[in-house]
Amino acid sequence: MTDFKKKCTILNAVTKMDVRLINQDGKATFQLIHHHIPAVLQNFDNEYLSINETLRKNEANSYYYYENSFGLEYIAAGIWRNRIFHGSVIIGPFISSIPNIGFISDILSKNKLPVSERKQLDEFYPALSVISSMDSNSIGDLLVNMCIHTHIDSQLLTSDIITPAQNKEHLKTNIAESKTMIETRYQFEKKLVAAIAKGDKEEIIRIANESNSLLHISDRIPESPIRSAKNITLVMNTVCRTAAERGGVHPIYIHTISEKFAILIERAPNLPHLKKLGIVMFHEYCDLVQIFSTRHYSSIVKKAIDYIHLHLENSLTLHEIASTLYVNPSHLSRKFKAETKVSIIDYINQKRVEEAKLHLQRGNVSITEIAFMVGFNDLNYFSRVFKKMTSLTPSQYTKQFL
Structure with a gap:
């Protein structure tokens, strides 16, 4: 299987997607993974076996497009030698359309997943590659051809490297400019941390406008400005993590958003896209602080x-x-009411109603089912609480979106 480990490495580098080498028993023997699938979705051993069985029953030049109940899509091709099936290579997960709130709601309800996992799934799915049907066909063709043919190690040929002469005066000027730029960057980071820790979007906009050129720095690796810009944006992601933690956000929420942006940064195709992504990242960390911060509360609350x-x-x-x-x-x-201005039960009900609204807007799950999904064990009680908080019954609220 050494031959196929090399092929998996090439496929991973070219597609920027996870690649797994599966043996004939349905076990992953080699994996190159960027997307750590949330624990609530993980139960894929039987799926690998099912993919193998489908490929085994078909021609050696077939590839399998597979989508599971979680909306995760994969492309797989069989490994054949002398007409004997030895396993498969699987690329994915990816998705074929950009996920929205409704998509996540459907995944939660269809698979009866805990609604407390919404935030984690909200961060996970947008970080997946979005692949069109044409692209998936091309990936399938590539995968089949790589699986059928024996791997041949390539030989690299390069042109002669011409080293430019160093100008001492020019070098001194560059050092002085770099010193000023580095000092400015650190000042920028301090302001950024303070703004995100407070969830202050207006301050973020002001800082970004003031420090426009710092969002896509290309001087650290002159021959690869996109790599240099990605490196500095990854650093900014780490800075944002620290800021969100300082702002009182639970580590589980920080981890999921940080992982999402680490993947999106690596997938950024050019400098303008990377700059926009940086601004989006700052704003989303601010949103995280605004929604989940407990900074102003005592430890117990x-x-x-x-x-x-x-x-x-x-x-x-x-x-x-x-x-x-x-x-x-x-x-x-007493402490909870004094600090949040609402009772614990009212706070719980408020959060449950917010989650219920997202499912009611879809209109594809019964009100009774939604009530149980979000933690209410009594439909009448759910209806009373919902009307108290929204001035509408669940049915009336749903009709607004039909």
Whole structure:
């Protein structure tokens, strides 16, 4: 299989997608992975076996386009030697259209996934490659041809390298300019961290306009400005992570958005795209702080809020949360109300109603099912809470989107 490990490496480098080498028993023996699939979606052992079985039943020049219930798409081709099937090479996951809120809602409801995973899935799917049907056909053709033919190591030929003469005065000027630029960059980073930690989008816009040239720096690797710009944008992603953590965001939310942008940065095709991506990244980290920050709360209230967000679909009560946090229920209730201005139950219901709205807008899942999905065990209670918070019944709210 050494021959196919080389082929997998080439395919991974060219397509920028995950590539797996699967043996005839359906086990992955070699993997090159950029997208770490969220744990809530992981259960693919049987799928690899199913893909192998489909390829085994068809001609050696066939490739298999496969989509699972999570909307993850793959392309696979069989490994054949002397008409004997030895396994397969699988490229993916990718998606064939840009996911929206409705797409994520459908994935959650169709697969009965916990609604508390929405944020993680919101970050995961947009980071996947979006492949058109024409591109997937080309990838299939490429994969079949690479699997059928024996790998031949290539030989690199290069032109002579001409080294330009160094001008000492010019070098001194460059060093002085670099010193000024580096100092300016660090000032920019400090301002950026402070703005993101507060979730201040207006300040982000002002800083970005003020420091326009710092968003796509191409002088660190002169022969490859796009590589240099990607490197500095990856650094900015790390800076944003630090800022969001300082802003009081739980690490699980920071991890998913950071991983998404690391992938998108590497996939950026040119400098203008990378610059726009940098601005989007700053804004999304601000949104993260605005929605999930617990910076202004005491330690006990922070832990309670994080627990609620991560277990929204479960049966949540004051006593259960207090027991999990090893605190007195009455003390937690008083602290929570004093700091958030709402009771724990009202806060839980508010978050559940926000999630329910996203599913009701789709109109493809029953109200009863949605109520249970978001953590309500009583349909009548769900309807009363929903109307109290929106002035509409769930049915009336749904009709607005039909």
